Amino acid sequence: MKYCFGIDIGGTTVKIGLFSASSEMLARWEIPTRKDNSPDGLLRDVKTALEGCLTERGISRTDVLGVGITAPGPVTEDGILHGTVNIGWGDVALGKEAEKILQLGTVRIGNDARVAALGEYAYGAGKGSKSMLMITLGTGVGGGVIQDGHILTGFHGVAGEIGHMTVDPYETLPCSCGKKGCLEQYASATGMVRVAKKFLADWSGETLLRQCEITAKTLWDCAKAGDCAANEITDFVCHRLGIALANAAYLVDTELFVIGGGVSAAGDFLLEKIERVYRANVFPHSRDKKFTLAKLGNDAGIQGAAALLLKP
Ligand SMILES: [Zn+2]
Structure with missing residues (x-):
């Protein structure tokens, strides 16, 4: 053996x-x-x-x-x-x-x-597909593109690095990479907490988020429970995610998008929010992209x- x-x-x-x-x-x-x-x-x-x-x-x-x-x-x-x-x-x-x-x-x-x-392509969510793009929403935001069983590496090794695509050219705070306005600044677990705290500073209404410690998990739990502020925050985050994935689709039109990382525990509720933005930003005939959750975890x-x- x-x-x-x-x-x-x-x-x-x-x-x-x-x-x-x-x-x-x-x-x-x-x-x-x-x-x-x-x-x-x-x-x-x-x-x-x-x-x-x-x-x-x-x-x-x-x-x-x-x-x-x-x-x-x-x-x-x-x-x-x-x-x-x-x-x-x-x-x-x-x-x-x-x-x-x-x-x-x-x-x-x-x-x-x-x-x-x-x-994930070989043994998990992408098994049986021809090509897929995976985005990992964890402490940071990672990504990878697989085509016919091969990792798309690129000349400098940064192909698929979707977390550092600029989604807000007017951002003033720097990302961990030194750039400003990277997707990771909004869509990582830490980014979501930062976005939530900033949003709540100007929110005068009631919200469950003031009764708990804000983490990516409590944010998504409150959104699922119908909390208005939590839904505005997660909509904002998913807008940035959906735009980034729609842009990515114009470069690498993979069969499948796989969402992984700790934040993906929010499940179909998260996928639906991202897909809604994605569909509004791609050609009509490519709106039926398959979105799925990662399966292999850590x-x-x-x-x-x-x-x-x-x-x-
Ligand atoms: Zn960055």
Whole structure:
């Protein structure tokens, strides 16, 4: 039997999955993310974890096909990771470094949101489709485009980075990336809370939002409960999302749009609000775009990382 590993490097933890060559997830665990100014220490931690797993299960190194790795930054086709703001590395040849340190066959790397999209395409919400765009609404806003099983990477590794599309050229506050008016500033979980607080400062009416701590979850719960202010805020956020997706559709007219990340727990109620804006902003014959919720949750990264090697 042959195996591979899928590794998802996040800001606080590194998720690791062991997969069979037929894409079955056999084990899944996490280790803390070591934050140095190079990936060397972290890759050695990963090596220890992978070797421990092989020993425990009596798997020979020669039966490991390789390792797929996701990292939180733009990755170009040459395997270079360009700047990971929340871990603190500069530009690094992560694929080559990992191959040298892990000694477990081929290493393929990709951007975390792009690879999560590949995971959903291969094993989750996009299974059976030809092409899809996934947008992840979490602490930030990530995105990825998959066409015929391939991640659209782009020349600089930023293709699919929908969270940093400018949706308000007149915004005065900066985004985490340094630009102003990025979609992420309104549609991430933190962005939604910021938008809600700003809105409530000028809202004189009654609202359930003044009786709870405002989080993306309470905001959407209040909107679902029919709260007027919460619906105005979520309509505003979804207007920006719908416009961004309509614009994206004119560049990459994928079969499917998949919405993932923690905020997607708001479910069909969220999808309907986005779709309404989307449909009003595209050609009539392309209004029937399929919108769906992601299925793999936090495992999309490791499953996508495995898919980088297994290509189902
Ligand atoms: Zn930005």
